Amino acid sequence: MNVFRLAGDMTHLLSIILLLLKIRTMKSCAGISLKTQELYVIVFATRYLDLFTNYVSFYNTVMKLVFLGTSVSIVWYMRYHKVVRQTYNRDEDAFRHFFLVLPCALLALMINHAFTVTEVLWTFSLYLEAVSILPQLVLLQKSRNIDNLTGNYVFLLGSYRALYLLNWIYRFFIEKRQILWITWVSGLIQTALYVDFFYYYIKSWKNHQKLKLPA
Template sequence: MNIFRLAGDMTHLFSVLVLLLKIHTIKSCAGISLKTQELYAIVFATRYLDIFTNYISLYNTIMKLIFLGSSFSIVWYMRRHKIVRRSYDKDQDTFRHYFLMLPCLILALIINEKFTFREVMWTFSLYLEAVAILPQLVLLQRTRNIDNLTGQYVFLLGAYRAFYILNWIYRYFTEEHFVHWITWISGLVQTLLYADFFYYYFQSWKNNVKLELPA
């Protein structure tokens, strides 16, 4: 494992910890899109179908369990926890996220590396992850004023994917025959979706002001 892959994994992990900190400590999910969290739960559920049948390493298994457990826990808190769910802004979080799933599934059935159930589901998870952040970004655009923890959560998610792109570039030049076009293109699309948010995040950090997106 190279430093870029490790940085990506740790940044992804920190993003989850920041969100769980917000939910458990403040008992609030204000500014968080349930639609995005449900999509991430589906992403991990379809990506890690091999968790108990294909052992790679203890590290790999632990990370899979963390992301599976945390994603479904967050969805449960936002839907079922009496205090947390009161802070969920259902009226603003109206992105029809299920409409993202069908195109991703059709694309996975057409464009994949191997036409098997597990491979198609893995490819579907890549396509879905690329666009899963859209409901969250739309919600932030509508609410405009973003608290620190929510801003850090979204920033860390974007940074995780940026580190993975660096990881792929590094592996392309250091490992023979390392080419994964589906993963690369999906990751690039996902990272580009964060571009506008990154710009305003760095502007707020540079000027030491509260993060606020334009209408």
């Protein structure tokens, strides 16, 4: 494992810790898109089907369990916790997220590395993850004023994808691994979706102002 892969995993983990910290300590999920969190549950559930059949390493198994377990926990808090669910921005989180699922499923059936159940589902998870952040970004544009924890969560989530791109570049040039085009293209699309948010996040940080996105 290279430093970019490790940094990407730790950044992803830190983003989830920040989100759970907001939910557990503040008893609030204001500014967080339930639609995005539900999409992440689908992403991890379809990607980690090999959890108990294909052992890679202790680290790999633990991280899979953590990402799957925390994503389910976040959705549970937002849907069923008697206090947290009352802070959910239901009216602003109106993105029809399940309209993203069908196109990604059809694309996975048509473009994949091998036409097997596990491979198609793994490919589907890559396509879906690439666009899962859209409901969250739309929600932030509607609410405009973003608290620090939510802003940092989204920034770390985007940073994790950028670090994974560096990981793939490192593996290609240093480890001489072949290019997996489906992984690379979906990762590039996902990172590109964060560019606008990154711009305003860094701008607000430099100016010591509260993060605000344009309508």
